[in-house]
Amino acid sequence: MNGRPWMLDALLAAAIFLVTLGPGQVLRGGPEVVLLQVGLALPLVWRRRAPLTVFVLIAAVAGLQWLAGVQLPADVALLVALYTVGTHATWRRTLAAAAVVEAGAVLASARWAPEGRFLLSVVALTAMTAAAAVTGTSMRTRRAYLAALERDRDQRARLAVAEDRARMARDMHDIVTHNLSVMIALADSAHYVRASAPDKAAAAIGQIAETGRQALADMRRSLAPHAADEPDAADGTGLRAADDLRRHPTPGLAQLPALVDRLRAAGLATSLQVYGDAAQIPAAAQLTVYRLTQEALTNALKHTPPGTRAEVRVEISSEAVTLGVTDNGTTPAPIGGGYGIKGMRDRVAAYGGTFWAGPLPAGGWQVSARLDLTATHQGKPQEASRGGSAG
Known part of the structure; x- marks a missing residue:
């Protein structure tokens, strides 16, 4: 019916x-x-x-x-x-x-109308007329309101899907770009020293394998947040997905030294300084800091000449965490249109923070970000952009 x-x-x-x-x-x-x-x-x-x-x-x-x-x-x-x-x-x-x-x-x-009841009849019929008109109008208003709620619900669902796709695109960009860049640099190094220093070549190949496993774990975590609850899943190496994820926990400040070590092994001399207690930072904010650092160092590895040095500085307080990544390389002309800098801006925007990326007056490139830990915002970051974007 x-x-x-x-x-x-x-x-x-x-x-x-x-x-x-x-x-x-x-x-x-x-x-x-x-x-x-x-x-x-x-x-x-x-x-x-x-x-x-x-x-x-x-x-x-x-x-x-x-x-x-x-x-x-x-x-x-x-x-x-x-x-x-x-x-x-x-x-x-x-x-x-x-x-x-x-x-x-x-x-x-x-x-x-019976004699003497004309007015009473008019009042009764008028009341029924008004009731029919008002009831119909109220029903139309209610239907319009419900339709607006349904449209709003559908729009929120579409926005949620779009946000999830954007998050996946950022994560895939950060994971794939970083790990492939490191693996290519390690492979080139192993090829270069394989005859004169086979032990160094073997160590580089081992780091390539470990970097690949880290990339697989990060991709599983990004594409399937509950992959750790699937102990029967296995990859081609024979490692179960849950075991692999336990070996490679969700990236955070504790994983920054390992990240820096990989970049050093790939040829980018990198130093790390962390000030403050990392326990004050929520896990989601730690992951954001890690991804920002990863992307900034990957850009330095890709776009600067050999011999470049990079410095990572993290300052932590109960209200905010500040990140600065600086290199002294000669960065090529700004590259636009990629996910790199845009992805970093989007990550910082979730915390209502400030973001800046661009060349330094004395040479080199700097990425700086500040995340507000007092509340989670959903807005655009306050930007000061003097340079272009690499990515």
């Missing part, structure tokens, strides 16, 4: 026709009475498809009924039609339809 409203309307029209058809009415009034009865009830079958047209038809039949001097209880169909106009039309059209019904109420009271 819910999918076929015309069937409900047909039943409503039949019910009004039968209930208001008084005993002996056909015999007393003749066929014209039945025709008027049909004319009042039948159009209700199409009341939702063409509410204004149906109202005009029923009003016209009611006018003919008044001219013929036939009083029929089926006039209630006019109130149903008015209610339908209120649920589908604007308030101006509803008001005009109500005015037509009110005029009919006055004429009907003048013709059929």
